[in-house]
Amino acid sequence: MTGMRFTPKGYGGRRRDPQQVKRDGWREQGVLAVSVDDDRLTWPERELVRQLGERLYGQQDREARHD
Secondary structure (H helix, E strand, C coil): CCCCCCCCCCCCCCCCCHHHHHHHHHHHHCCCCCCCCCCCCCHHHHHHHHHHHHHHHCCCCHHHCCC
16 A cells, blocks of 8 residues: 555644634634733733633633643
8 A cells, every 4th residue: 555645634734823723713603712821911801811711611720720
């Protein structure tokens, strides 16, 4: 056997960078993926993100934080 002559769907091409995936998710599906530690946000904005996350999903595991 000489190898595959085609590339299965999802296994080829260019990989999108994570920011592009987040941007597309927001624009196409209304899904927002934001880190509570995103430096582009002000403190009140980060606090709002934290509060929303806790309201929807509960307290954050302290070990999971990426300080």
